Amino acid sequence: xVRLVESGGGLVQPGGSLRLSCAASGFTLNSYEMNWVRQAxxxxxxxISNISSSGVNTYYAESVKGRFTISRDNAKNSxxxxxxxxxxxxxxxxxxxxxxxxxxxGQGTLVTVSS
Amino acid sequence: DIQMTQSPSTLSAxxxxxxxxxxxxxxxxxxxxxxYQQKPGKAxxxxxxxxxxxxxxxxxxxxxxxxxxxxxxxxxxxxxxxFATYYCxxxxxxxxxxxxxxKVEIK
Numbered sequence: 001x002v003r004l005v006e007s008g009g010g011l012v013q014p015g016g017s018l019r020l021s022c023a024a025s026g027f028t029l030n031s032y033e034m035n036w037v038r039q040a041x042x043x044x045x046x047x048i049s050n051i052s053s054s055g056v057n058t059y060y061a062e063s064v065k066g067r068f069t070i071s072r073d074n075a076k077n078s079x080x081x082x083x084x085x086x087x088x089x090x091x092x093x094x095x096x097x098x099x100x101x102x103x104x105x106g107q108g109t110l111v112t113v114s115s
Numbered sequence: 116d117i118q119m120t121q122s123p124s125t126l127s128a129x130x131x132x133x134x135x136x137x138x139x140x141x142x143x144x145x146x147x148x149x150x151y152q153q154k155p156g157k158a159x160x161x162x163x164x165x166x167x168x169x170x171x172x173x174x175x176x177x178x179x180x181x182x183x184x185x186x187x188x189x190x191x192x193x194x195x196x197x198f199a200t201y202y203c204x205x206x207x208x209x210x211x212x213x214x215x216x217x218k219v220e221i222k
Contacts, residue, residue, distance in 0.1 A: 044202065045202055060210070105160075
């Protein structure tokens, strides 16, 4: 069974940092490009970052470019999102998801940016 | 960035109704469009990709059509489990973008 499990969310002050992890099981992660998608409370979905299967290519939404960094460790079957200079508007549930169209999703991890 | 606009924002319907949701792209995305269903407190669920290809395990009452800038998701006979929010997403050009969602609610 394909499973994605996000972790690392929590409460952080504005300007702070957080590192999210996405652990994959039931499939070989290195066959898939991976994404982070977020959803602010009561709002819609926002794609924020993609990393190619090899990790060579990365893409970001303008809203997080220069502050967030996506990476992966295929040997550990994991994808990461390093988030710096966090803002109140980054408060959201963060999901990892596979592919160009998102076939598999994790359950999400909540990031709250507040003083 | 490509803007995706869904209509209506909210749709009220009865069980058994045929409903059609629309998604418009601000420029051509060919057929690189996906549809998702999301229920409260849950992750989204892929329904359709490449505009009209039904994801495995998704009931055949769901169908998708369109290309270029105009797309539709049709539910032929609304079932109780279909009351949810639906999102379209383009994956033609980065940054990939979602529509704002259509909430299908019970009339």
